[in-house]
Amino acid sequence: MQTWINALSWLNFGFLLKGLAVTLFISVFAIVLSFIFGSVLGIIRYAKIKFISAIVGFLIDIVRNLPLLLIIFFTYFGLPNIGLRPGAILSAIIAMTIFESSMIAEIVRSGIQSVAVGQIEGARSTGMTFVQALWHVVLPQAYRHMIPTIIGQFVSLVKDTSLATIIVVPELMQHAQVIYGQNANYIVPMFAALTLLYFIVCFSLSVIGNRLNKRLA
Amino acid sequence: MKKLICSISLFLGMLLLSACGNSVTDQSALKNVRSSNTITWAVEGDKKLFSLIDIRDDKEKGFDIDMAKAITREILGPKGQARFTLATSQSRIPLLKNGNVDAVIATLTITPERAQVISFSKPYFQAGKSFLVPKGSKIKKPSDLNGKTVIGIVGDNSVEAVKKVAPRAKVVAMQDYGQAVSALKSHQGDALTSDNGILYGLAAQSPGSLEVTGGTYTKEPYGIAVNKNQEPFHRAINRAIDKIQKSGEYNRLIKKWFGQVPGFNYKEMYIK
Amino acid sequence: MIRIFNNFSSQLVSGFGWTILSSLLTLIFSLIFGVLIALLEVIPNKAANKIGRIYVEIFRNIPLLIIVMFFYLIVPKYFVKIDGFTAGTIGLFLYTSAFIAEIIRSGIQSVSQGQMEGARSTGMTYKQAMRYVVLPQAFKIVIPPLGNQFVNLIKDSSILAFVAGFDLMYQANAIASVTFDTINSYFVIGVLYIIITMPLSYYMQYLEKKMA
Numbered sequence: 001m002q003t004w005i006n007a008l009s010w011l012n013f014g015f016l017l018k019g020l021a022v023t024l025f026i027s028v029f030a031i032v033l034s035f036i037f038g039s040v041l042g043i044i045r046y047a048k049i050k051f052i053s054a055i056v057g058f059l060i061d062i063v064r065n066l067p068l069l070l071i072i073f074f075t076y077f078g079l080p081n082i083g084l085r086p087g088a089i090l091s092a093i094i095a096m097t098i099f100e101s102s103m104i105a106e107i108v109r110s111g112i113q114s115v116a117v118g119q120i121e122g123a124r125s126t127g128m129t130f131v132q133a134l135w136h137v138v139l140p141q142a143y144r145h146m147i148p149t150i151i152g153q154f155v156s157l158v159k160d161t162s163l164a165t166i167i168v169v170p171e172l173m174q175h176a177q178v179i180y181g182q183n184a185n186y187i188v189p190m191f192a193a194l195t196l197l198y199f200i201v202c203f204s205l206s207v208i209g210n211r212l213n214k215r216l217a
Numbered sequence: 218m219k220k221l222i223c224s225i226s227l228f229l230g231m232l233l234l235s236a237c238g239n240s241v242t243d244q245s246a247l248k249n250v251r252s253s254n255t256i257t258w259a260v261e262g263d264k265k266l267f268s269l270i271d272i273r274d275d276k277e278k279g280f281d282i283d284m285a286k287a288i289t290r291e292i293l294g295p296k297g298q299a300r301f302t303l304a305t306s307q308s309r310i311p312l313l314k315n316g317n318v319d320a321v322i323a324t325l326t327i328t329p330e331r332a333q334v335i336s337f338s339k340p341y342f343q344a345g346k347s348f349l350v351p352k353g354s355k356i357k358k359p360s361d362l363n364g365k366t367v368i369g370i371v372g373d374n375s376v377e378a379v380k381k382v383a384p385r386a387k388v389v390a391m392q393d394y395g396q397a398v399s400a401l402k403s404h405q406g407d408a409l410t411s412d413n414g415i416l417y418g419l420a421a422q423s424p425g426s427l428e429v430t431g432g433t434y435t436k437e438p439y440g441i442a443v444n445k446n447q448e449p450f451h452r453a454i455n456r457a458i459d460k461i462q463k464s465g466e467y468n469r470l471i472k473k474w475f476g477q478v479p480g481f482n483y484k485e486m487y488i489k
Numbered sequence: 490m491i492r493i494f495n496n497f498s499s500q501l502v503s504g505f506g507w508t509i510l511s512s513l514l515t516l517i518f519s520l521i522f523g524v525l526i527a528l529l530e531v532i533p534n535k536a537a538n539k540i541g542r543i544y545v546e547i548f549r550n551i552p553l554l555i556i557v558m559f560f561y562l563i564v565p566k567y568f569v570k571i572d573g574f575t576a577g578t579i580g581l582f583l584y585t586s587a588f589i590a591e592i593i594r595s596g597i598q599s600v601s602q603g604q605m606e607g608a609r610s611t612g613m614t615y616k617q618a619m620r621y622v623v624l625p626q627a628f629k630i631v632i633p634p635l636g637n638q639f640v641n642l643i644k645d646s647s648i649l650a651f652v653a654g655f656d657l658m659y660q661a662n663a664i665a666s667v668t669f670d671t672i673n674s675y676f677v678i679g680v681l682y683i684i685i686t687m688p689l690s691y692y693m694q695y696l697e698k699k700m701a
Contacts, residue, residue: 015272065640065686066679067647069658073675080316081672085257087302110697159552166392166651168262168303170275173554178270181263181395182422184402187566191559195551202550307662311671334669372666389573389653390663396562396651403566405573 007189019175027158030096038104046112063102071099076167092164111146151209155202247450255298258285259318262303263394265418280474285322291457305393307372321442337440338454344412345433359434362386368406375410417478462488490673497664504660512643515581523589530594548587556580561652573652596631636693640686
C-alpha cells in the first residue's frame with residue numbers, strides 16, 4: 001500500500017499528467033489533420049480522376065499496409081534528410097497524421113461508395129453537377145454512416161500515440177517508463193495508472209462518438 | 218498487372234529519395250551551430266549519473282549533460298545554448314547521421330565499427346563493461362553466463378561484447394535501460410550487461426536488490442560523436458575538452474557525479 | 490538496400506518467420522475466443538452480455554503496448570516466467586480478440602432478427618438456430634472486416650520489437666544498429682511487411698466489392 005502511495009505521489013502523478021497532456025496534444029492535432037487530409041484523399045480516390053486517383057490510391061495503400069512504427073521511424077529519421085529538423089513531438093504528429101489519413105481515406109472512400117450507388121445519378125438527373133451531387137447529397141449521408149468507424153479509428157489513434165515512446169516523445173507511456181525505470185517497485189502502480197488514464201480518454205471518445213451517432217441518425 | 222508495375226516504379230522512386238537524401242549532413246556543422254548559437258545534443262534520459270530525467274523539473278541531469286553544457290560554452294561563449302534531444306542507445310547514431318542533432322554525448326563507446334560511420338572526439342571518460350545482477354546471484358565472472366540469458370540494450374555494443382566472453386550466453390536486447398532493469402527484475406534474464414558507470418547508477422536506483430559484479434571485462438572509452446567530414450567542428454570539440462580538463466572543471470564534474478557512488482573509485486578518473 | 494538483403498538474409502528470414510508465426514497463432518486463438526465473447530454478448534442472458542461487453546470495451550480502449558508490457562514485465566515478476574515472444578503474442582491475442590468479437594457481434598446482429606425467429610419456428614432450439622442458421626451467414630458478412638483485422642494484426646505484431654520478440658521490426662533494429670544505415674534497414678522490412686499485407690488487403694477489397 002505504501003508503495004502505491006509513494007508511486008502515485010503528487011510529484012509522480014503530476015509527471016504522468018504532463019505526459020498525458022502531450023498525448024492529448026499529439027492526438028488532437030493528428031485527429032483534426034487526418035480528418036481533413038483523409039477526407040480529401042478519400043474523395044479524390046473515389047472520384048476516379050485520371051492518374052491522380054490511381055496514384056493517391058496507391059500511396060494510401062502503401063501507407064496503410066505498413067506498421068505505424070515504421071512510419072514513425074521514417075518520419076523522424078527521414079525528414080532531417082530533406083533539410084527539416086522537427087523535434088520528436090512534431091515528428092510524432094506528422095507520422096500519426098500520415099498514417100491515420102490513409103486509414104481515414106479508406107473509410108471515407110468505402111463509405112461514399114456504399115451510399116453513392118444510384119444517388120449520384122439521381123441527383124445529377126435533377127440538374128446537379130457531379131461535385132454538387134457529391135457535396136449536397138452523398139457526403140452528408142456517407143459521413144453519417146461513417147461516424148462510428150471514424151471514431152473507432154480516432155480511438156486507435158489515441159492508443160497508438162503510445163508507440164511514439166520509441167523515438168522518446170515525452171508522452172504518457174514514456175513518462176510512466178521514466179518513473180518505473182527509476183524505481184522498479186513502482187511498475188504495477190504505473191501500469192494501473194496508465195491503463196486507467198488511457199481508458200478514460202479512449203472510452204470518453206467512444207461515448208462522445210455514440211452520442212453524436214445517435215443524434216444524427 | 219498494372220498495379221504491380223505501378224508499385225515497382227513507386228518503390229524505385231522512394232529508393233532514390235532515400236539514397237540521395239544524405240546531403241544536409243554535408244553542410245558545415247560549425248557554421249550552423251555558430252549562426253544559430255545553439256548546439257543540439259543527442260543525450261539519453263535513463264542513465265543515472267550520466268544523463269537522467271529529473272521527474273521534479275523534467276530536465277536531464279548528469280555528467281554527460283554537464284560536459285555538453287561546458288563544451289557548448291567553450292565553443293559558443295557564455296551565451297551559447299545547449300539543446301538536448303532525448304535518444305535511446307539505438308537511436309543516438311541514427312539521430313546524428315540523419316541530421317536530427319549536431320553531436321552525440323550519450324555514454325557512446327569509441328569502437329572501430331562506429332568510427333567508420335561517425336567521427337569521435339578524444340575520449341572523455343574511461344569505462345568498462347560489467348554485469349548487473351540481483352543481489353545474491355551466483356554469477357561472479359563473465360564465463361558464468363554461458364547458458365544463461367543476458368539482457369542488453371538495442372544499439373549498445375554490449376550485445377556483441379558479451380558474446381566474446383560468454384559465447385553460449387543468450388542475449389536479448391531491450392529498448393532502453395528502464396525496460397532492461399524492469400526485465401531483469403522480472404527474471405527475463407540472469408544479468409544485465411553494460412558499462413560499469415551506467416550499472417553503478419542503475420544499482421544505486423535499486424538499493425539492496427541489484428549489484429554490480431565481476432569487475433570489467435572490456436575497456437570502453439566514451440567519445441563525443443559528430444558527423445564525418447566535419448573537421449572544424451570536430452577540432453572545436455577536442456579543443457573544448459582539452460580546456461575543460463586543464464581548467465580543473467573536468468575533475469570537479471567527476472567528483473560531483475561519481476564522488477558518492479559506492480564501489481566506484483572516482484579518483485582514478487581524475488585528469489592530472 | 491540490396492546489400493542489407495544479402496548480408497542479413499538469415500536474420501530477415503527468421504524475423505519474417507516469427508512475425509508470421511505470431512500473427513497466425515494470434516489469428517487462430519483470437520478467432521475462437523472472439524466468437525465466444527461475441528456469443529456472450531448476444532445470448533439472451535443479461536449477465537453474460539455484461540461480461541462480454543466489459544471485456545470488449547476494456548481491451549479496445551487501452552493501448553496494445555500496455556497489454557504486451559504487462560505480460561512481459563509484470564506477469565513474470567509475480568506469476569510465471571514467459572519470454573518476449575510469448576508475452577507479445579498473448580498480448581496481441583487478448584487485444585485482437587476484442588476487435589474480432591466486435592466484428593462478429595455486429596455480424597450476428599445484422600442477420601439475427603428475422604432469421605433466428607424463422608429458424609426457431611421450424612422447431613430448432615436457440616443453440617441449433619445459432620449454429621446452423623445465424624453463424625454461417627454472419628461469418629460470410631464478416632469475412633472482409635475480419636481480413637482487414639488480420640492485416641492490422643500483422644502490422645500490430647511489430648509491437649514484439651518492444652519485448653525482444655525476434656520479429657521483423659526487432660531484426661531491423663538489430664540490423665540498423667550494426668550497419669548504422671537506419672533508413673534502408675527499415676525500408677527493407679517495410680518491403681517485407683508490404684509483401685504480406687498488401688495482397689491480403691487487396692483481396693479483401695475484392696471480396697468486399699464482390700459481395701456488395
